[in-house]
Amino acid sequence: MTVCEDKEGPIALSSDQVQAGGLTVTLRGPVRDAAENALQQLRASRVASRLAAKDATLWGPAAEPEASIRLGWVDLPQESRALLPQISEIAQAKREAGLDRVVLAGMGGSSLAPEVIAASRDARLITLDTTDPHQVRRVVTTDLDRTVVVVASKSGSTVETDSHRRAFEQAFADAGIDPAERIVVVTDPGSPLAELAGERGYPTVLANPHVGGRYSALSAFGLVPSALVGVDIEALLDEAAALAATLADDTNPALLLGAALGGFSGRDKVVLAGATPVGLGDWIEQLVAESTGKDGTGLLPVVVESASAPGFTPGPDTHLVVYGETEPEVPETADTVVTGPLGAQFLAWEYATAVAGHLLGINPFDQPNVQESKDNTKALLELSNNGTLPTGTPLLTDGAVEVYASDGTGVGDAKNLASVLRALIEQIPDDGYLAVMAYLDRDAEGDGQAAALRSELAALTARPVTFGWGPRFLHSTGQYHKGGPANGVFLQITGDITEDLPIAGKPYTFSRLQLAQALGDFNALAERSRPTVRLHWRDRSAGLAELIRALGEIRP
Template sequence: MTSNQVRAGQLTVEARGAAAEAAGSALKSLSRDGVAARLTAKDAGLWGPAAADEAAIRLNWLDLPRSSRALLPELTRSASDARAAGLDRVVLAGMGGSSLAPEVIAADRGAELVTLDTTDPGQVRRVLAEGVRRTALVVSSKSGGTIETDSHRRAFEAAFREAGIDPAERVTVVTDPGSPLAELADERGYRTFLADPKVGGRYSALSAFGLVPSALAGVDVEALLDEAEALAPSLDTETENPALLLGAALGGFGGHDKVVLTGDSPAGLGDWIEQLVAESTGKDGTGLLPVVPESASAPGTVAAPDTHHVVFSSDGTAPVAVTDGTVVSGPLGAQFLAWEYATAVAGRLLGIDPFNQPNVQESKDNTRRLLEGSDGAPLPEGSPRFVDGDVRVHATADTLPGGVDDLDAALRALLGSVPESGYLAVMAYLDRDGEPTAAELRSGLAASTPRPVTFGWGPRFLHSTGQYHKGGPANGVFLQITGEHSGDLEIPGRPYTFGELQLAQALGDFGALEARGRPVVRLHLGDRAAGLTRVHEAVEALRR
């Protein structure tokens, strides 16, 4: 078996079999063009003239293992102040790059961090209700205008005031200089950490966005930076550069554009990689689609011939044997830096700009128009194709053939419409903590099709794979799940509720996919528990 293994610092990357052969060819091209040295020198021309302006203001993530150390004294003081005040519960309000990295850091280092990246009213209400008197809130948004994070901030400020607590004693803000959130934080006296504006959100794991909530939760973030810095000297070399090999394997393994990510540690790393890779590469009709199964033995893990199996681990122990794929071993800080570097390299090989996200804004704009146009009236859901028990079934034109009038047949038709090179994406706008069985639908559907199946919680995935869905290859088929609420929740100072925002986000993305001719089926659950049970029954029936 052909193999190519490179180690630097504490990180090892090994490409095996066909992946090694493809990476070897890509490495020759990268070496000929001097890509490693040019990248560490921040050459904005690496991705072509059209990407140069964006790249010129998005490459400071390369400096973060050292530059972020300037944050450490203030982070130490902030964590000490929180402990002295009895604040042992840290809630992070953030989306995408502002939430995924600290969620992984906390999980990997055994710290408790509550991540609030949902608009589901039940989930938001539960986070608000659990221990507000001992809660420190981190409001994290690069742009300072993220609608979900702004809504969370408003809800928590109201909850603090209702409990007789000055929000200025509890709120810490992480944002870019000059953002609307930075201005608001200054007006209200919130402790503020300003991030480097020349670091994009999904490349910000080692910046203030990743470090501030992690440090407040009790993580030794200096150790994380040490792990990354041990890798940094290798990044401008051609031969002793594991991150370059990883990028060559990702971007050079032609015809293997579904990247199946498995690994038990660092905990949750697959979700962070998913956002980084999907949003960075899924554009201009191309890209790499990450698939994050529940485990290495889950259905559909490496079934399709166009998959590239990548296994990650902290200690070099691969949970499954990989003959044609890539193994990435090393501590979390090194993994963060290596994957960011590799994604930038893969972007060059794919011929795209890895730093923009041209299709993310469309769903946001659709959401805003729906909310502004409702004027208090119900959102325009349209008429269902049919109703099956507690499930109302909606679909884009021509997605379901005539005569389909039950959920079993609808799911069978949807799976049957996935093209030979395509995938099925399941997108659940539900309660991630209160309705976790929704995520089990991925493995059930994957057991019934040879094509890759992904799963994302809405609106979380909109800041991740949502870019790939709309900007990547036009071979996706989509199953959207929404539901009624047992009790909605007001957003202070806004004319809409969390429930209305959640539904508007689902409908907005439905419209964006529909406008591109993507097949979409939306299952709207009346009674959520009963509706989910019926969906699981229909998925199980696919196997019979």
């Protein structure tokens, strides 16, 4: 069913493509055939018109209470326009004050969308979504004289963002700067952060409380930081509004995308490739993984460097999606192609993810296993009042790398790092995947190179390999890791801290918080018998070098 857009709306063209509202979705091969079957089911249930009307019954009785307060994103292309005057006033005031260095302190849905918006519009936004003390210290001590900070948290109590706020308040005070002149808050009405902002005089933009974090790209969370770096956010809303006008029609392209994602039995590894919008794959990863990875099922997004990335092996459980603002280069292996402007892409993927949740029979608006790792972190911090954490005993030490392992990893007899990696890779089941989780400084020259490990490891196995920065991924694929299918194998990386950073008003430092988050998630995975290995780099540069060398030893 291919459709295109004319003055009357979408019209049918062929059986593999839909175009409307500035967005084009093209399906190929087996995915097309399966999506057609799913579309028949969606049309019979009137899913398009019901979703556009915010029908909370679409995901079943158990999900209805949550869905009834999480569908506000459907209206954001129009509703968010009411925020434009306030946002514009704040942005203009900060520019007139000479504040041209914008830092965003936020996690998950509060940071990923504005990061994509800024990067796609060639604007400079510094995203702080880490607890690594090296990275945090560098951000909070650089160019404070021209820095404005957006503190963004839906709940108003996110531990990472609260810690960032405290660090900046201390840094501004030490520099003789009034934090009220430099901090802008984005949060939900009535949150603890909203109350604190009112007390301290921080300019505050309140978001729609009926929009979940990962569906908030077109809300205040996406728009405020983007406006501060000079992005035309009204144009972004215009792009989304053009698509929104088609969403009640059962031939709209976002419905086809949802059918492709949720209707093809067995193809649960969604491989994402695209050069533009810049970084969109990371945003889609969070949206899809956290929305669908639960109840032992879900879709695993795998962000790759390109559609022809080394180590990507098409298989019966992979679904290669290529996206682009303009027509991208499409390899023969591509199953789905999504083309259109950023605003339309945001809305289309949100809509398609909700549709996929309907087809998969899950609630796409909750995240039951995200809280577990948060609770584990809190418990570890409360137990470590003396400053130490229960790291356990290394299985072995190879140079600068200590190796820790849960049960079921198959690494018990390993003699060195290379044999650990070889044994771990051998544990990946035929329908499984390997997840690399790095609690490091993603902006540092050495640490940042850890991201290259994804392709290095992918070259050693035909199975999908994902990469996530901790604790960022805890608000993304972390839900899928624990709530999705039990076929993942996990490689966690931590590193020694050379210079710690205190958190004002808290009994712990950033390094203890970071390690507690890593250990808390390690324990959550181990309790589920997910094979997990932690590599701790006693020296970060040496640890990375030794890991790369070990990979070279096992490469065919």
